[in-house]
Amino acid sequence: MNSNNSFGHRLKKSWDHGDIPMWLMLVPTIFFILVMSVYPFTWLIRYVFYDYNGFKAYFVGFENFKRMTGDGIYWKSVLHTFEYAILKLLFLLPLSLVTAVLLQKRRFGSGLIQGIYFLPTVISSAVYSLIWYFIFATYNGVLNAFLQVIGIINQPIDWLGSSKTAMTAVVIVAVWGGFGNYMILLISGLAGIPSDVYESAQIDGANGIQTFFKITLPMLGPVLKVVIMLAITTAFKDYESILVLTAGGPNNRTHVMFSYIFQMVFGTSRAATQLQIGYGSVLSIISALIVGLITIVYLKISRKMDEIS
Amino acid sequence: MRKIRRLAAMGMACMMAASALSGCGAKSTEQSTAAAGGEEKTTASGGETKKDSASSDKVKITIWTDNRHDLEYMNKVVDEFNKTNDHIVLDYVIQTENYENLLSMAANSGQSPDIFSQISGEDFKNFAENGIIQPINDYLTDEFKKVNEVDQNLYEGFNVIGDKIYWVPCGKRSGSRLIYNKDIFDKLGLEVPKKVSDLPELAKKITEAGAGDYYGIIFPGASGPFERWLEHSAEMSGVTLYNYKEGKFDFTGFKPYLETVRKMFEEESVFPGSASMKIDPARVQFAEGHAAIHGNASQEATVFTEQFPAKIQWGVAQLPTLDGEIKGAEACSPNTGWMMSAFTEHPKEAWEVIEYFGSEKVLKGYLEGGYSLPISKYMEDKIDKSKVGRMADFAGADYEAVYPVVPSVTPDGENFRDALWNACLPEGPSIDDTIAKLNQTYNDALDKEVKMGKTKRVVIKDYDPLHPGAGTVEYLDK
Numbered sequence: 001m002n003s004n005n006s007f008g009h010r011l012k013k014s015w016d017h018g019d020i021p022m023w024l025m026l027v028p029t030i031f032f033i034l035v036m037s038v039y040p041f042t043w044l045i046r047y048v049f050y051d052y053n054g055f056k057a058y059f060v061g062f063e064n065f066k067r068m069t070g071d072g073i074y075w076k077s078v079l080h081t082f083e084y085a086i087l088k089l090l091f092l093l094p095l096s097l098v099t100a101v102l103l104q105k106r107r108f109g110s111g112l113i114q115g116i117y118f119l120p121t122v123i124s125s126a127v128y129s130l131i132w133y134f135i136f137a138t139y140n141g142v143l144n145a146f147l148q149v150i151g152i153i154n155q156p157i158d159w160l161g162s163s164k165t166a167m168t169a170v171v172i173v174a175v176w177g178g179f180g181n182y183m184i185l186l187i188s189g190l191a192g193i194p195s196d197v198y199e200s201a202q203i204d205g206a207n208g209i210q211t212f213f214k215i216t217l218p219m220l221g222p223v224l225k226v227v228i229m230l231a232i233t234t235a236f237k238d239y240e241s242i243l244v245l246t247a248g249g250p251n252n253r254t255h256v257m258f259s260y261i262f263q264m265v266f267g268t269s270r271a272a273t274q275l276q277i278g279y280g281s282v283l284s285i286i287s288a289l290i291v292g293l294i295t296i297v298y299l300k301i302s303r304k305m306d307e308i309s
Numbered sequence: 310m311r312k313i314r315r316l317a318a319m320g321m322a323c324m325m326a327a328s329a330l331s332g333c334g335a336k337s338t339e340q341s342t343a344a345a346g347g348e349e350k351t352t353a354s355g356g357e358t359k360k361d362s363a364s365s366d367k368v369k370i371t372i373w374t375d376n377r378h379d380l381e382y383m384n385k386v387v388d389e390f391n392k393t394n395d396h397i398v399l400d401y402v403i404q405t406e407n408y409e410n411l412l413s414m415a416a417n418s419g420q421s422p423d424i425f426s427q428i429s430g431e432d433f434k435n436f437a438e439n440g441i442i443q444p445i446n447d448y449l450t451d452e453f454k455k456v457n458e459v460d461q462n463l464y465e466g467f468n469v470i471g472d473k474i475y476w477v478p479c480g481k482r483s484g485s486r487l488i489y490n491k492d493i494f495d496k497l498g499l500e501v502p503k504k505v506s507d508l509p510e511l512a513k514k515i516t517e518a519g520a521g522d523y524y525g526i527i528f529p530g531a532s533g534p535f536e537r538w539l540e541h542s543a544e545m546s547g548v549t550l551y552n553y554k555e556g557k558f559d560f561t562g563f564k565p566y567l568e569t570v571r572k573m574f575e576e577e578s579v580f581p582g583s584a585s586m587k588i589d590p591a592r593v594q595f596a597e598g599h600a601a602i603h604g605n606a607s608q609e610a611t612v613f614t615e616q617f618p619a620k621i622q623w624g625v626a627q628l629p630t631l632d633g634e635i636k637g638a639e640a641c642s643p644n645t646g647w648m649m650s651a652f653t654e655h656p657k658e659a660w661e662v663i664e665y666f667g668s669e670k671v672l673k674g675y676l677e678g679g680y681s682l683p684i685s686k687y688m689e690d691k692i693d694k695s696k697v698g699r700m701a702d703f704a705g706a707d708y709e710a711v712y713p714v715v716p717s718v719t720p721d722g723e724n725f726r727d728a729l730w731n732a733c734l735p736e737g738p739s740i741d742d743t744i745a746k747l748n749q750t751y752n753d754a755l756d757k758e759v760k761m762g763k764t765k766r767v768v769i770k771d772y773d774p775l776h777p778g779a780g781t782v783e784y785l786d787k
Contacts, residue, residue, distance in 0.1 A: 053435065053719070138582030139594065160585035163736040274717060
């Protein structure tokens with residue numbers, strides 16, 4: 001009787017504190033996380049010890065790990081991932097910040113420009129990459145024709161077919177496709193900065209550059225921290241547009257970690273080899289660890305951004 | 310007030326949970342609609358669906374195919390079948406991406422179509438051994454056997470395992486041919502090359518004459534360029550990736566091909582952008598007259614007449630070989646066949662559909678439409694050859710044959726087609742190193758997978774490159 005009372009009491013207490021409604025509201029999310037994330041992950045872990053082609057799994061012990069250590073194409077793809085991500089972030093972040101600052105104020109046409117810059121975010125990357133594929137064409141390509149007209153190049157560049165330019169080409173598409181999204185996030189961050197701070201700076205005689213570096217940037221810190229983290233994780237996981245533009249070529253020059261894994265797990269139309277789901281699982285886990293490690297390092301470094309002066 | 314708010318929150322949580330769970334359950338409702346054979350609309354990802362207007366008492370047979378080129382004709386066939394058949398209704402779906410993967414996933418998740426167009430030789434064994442497809446021996450009728458000459462078209466490891474027949478080819482794709490721009494060849498007074506070594510000089514001459522308007526040769530660098538015709542020219546020169554007599558991989562014979570293509574790239578005789586070009590843009594450039602030489606199999610007959618009608622006169626010739634002589638058969642691919650899912654609930658009706666697709670009536674229109682070449686003498690005699698159009702240019706080669714299936718292995722490294730093509734590129738890796746690495750990785754994989762019981766070593770001691778299918782095939786466990 002007593003225990004019943006105490007159970008009922010505890011239940012009422014939980015109810016009063018809002019614990020039960022909270023858990024009930026979390027049920028759908030937890031359910032989907034378990035089904036869509038945790039279960040596939042455990043499924044993946046299982047196959048790292050198998051040679052699995054989608055039909056039959058053959059136990060191979062640590063063979064997949066051994067193979068991974070000597071897989072030159074994979075480790076090159078890791079380097080390419082860093083190259084791609086660094087180049088992308090180097091251009092994408094300043095560009096989104098500058099456009100956010102320029103377009104945050106309500107001026108004639110700023111909404112339209114914002115919309116245009118944001119557009120690639122809502123278009124499938126496979127679709128716009130295909131359009132870029134034709135823009136980059138060597139013979140009668142729009143980009144080559146433009147560069148020739150303005151006198152920058154004398155003869156067409158094989159943007160996607162040459163090892164020297166293929167990475168630049170995929171980075172151009174990535175920056176074009178990504179900066180509008182971060183611009184919108186930064187604009188919402190900028191809107192949160194109180195206008196009286198700017199007014200006091202103006203009264204104190206600060207010019208535009210001083211205002212940007214002393215007020216806008218520090219006060220944007222927390223938002224910028226999230227934006228940069230999102231940009232980093234996205235840049236390290238990008239592969240869709242690469243698959244459309246170059247499929248990792250020429251000569252594996254644009255293979256990033258996840259494009260390589262994709263081809264390993266889902267195959268290519270021309271591969272003529274069986275799927276390698278077990279080995280692909282090992283590479284996925286290692287690649288996830290690499291991306292996770294980078295995110296942790298970034299979060300450690302970026303703690304300072306939270307401290308708004 | 311607080312209580313009301315909490316109750317509202319509770320209500321919302323319950324609704325969310327219910328909607329999530331009902332979302333998961335929606336599928337089973339959909340499946341039961343399909344089983345009732347009603348009006349349900351199937352839309353698979355990346356697929357195009359042809360809907361039916363079936364009455365609920367008909368058995369619904371779902372068909373998947375990865376063939377797009379024959380869509381117009383097959384739509385007519387399906388429509389006519391649906392109009393005239395009183396107990397079956399067809400749902401004809403085209404799957405364009407990752408066909409074999411999609412089929413295996415569908416089979417694993419209990420959503421396999423009843424019948425589907427044949428899959429590649431590499432995957433056939435897996436599909437058969439893992440119970441995704443079922444033998445059709447018991448269904449074969451005398452009429453079907455007569456029309457498609459079934460007994461002459463049994464290829465171990467390709468459509469047959471032991472005495473079990475899994476699908477019957479009703480047509481074939483020719484081996485590759487050299488497709489050339491006649492206008493350019495005539496204007497410059499050039500001859501079609503007989504030897505592979507003639508290609509660089511020829512391509513260079515054409516490129517110089519083209520002065521930026523047209524180029525010597527084009528490759529679809531991003532769409533399996535090596536297998537389009539280089540691999541087949543090698544076969545005709547007696548060079549294959551697998552040494553059937555010794556039962557091991559050997560890529561050494563491909564060296565002259567890699568050197569030739571690399572030379573043409575270095576001399577800038579290859580159409581600009583070829584290294585990253587997909588097959589359709591390459592076809593368009595050839596059709597527009599911007600490239601003089603292209604190579605592919607009989608599908609180009611409809612491509613250059615219907616898909617991208619050529620603005621130039623184009624010719625079809627035998628592929629050049631290493632020394633100008635034919636020392637081996639060129640591989641052709643039996644096709645136009647249908648497999649029956651092992652999971653179909655209506656095998657009798659599924660066979661009825663396969664039989665209809667392989668009937669003289671349907672095949673006559675199909676072959677006369679130029680969608681495939683006849684594989685049986687019976688059908689060859691039945692069709693009006695004047696109707697096949699440019700497909701005739703690809704027919705009748707006496708040096709073609711179906712090759713025994715090479716053991717399917719997974720090497721620790723690049724697959725041979727990617728690796729060989731990369732070595733063709735001027736900035737690519739060393740040709741000798743590439744070949745040495747492929748020999749190593751493929752033979753290591755073969756040894757390992759034979760030991761694991763994953764595959765068997767194929768040995769044909771009396772192998773004759775001119776008649777590759779005629780030898781006695783041995784499957785070894787070591």
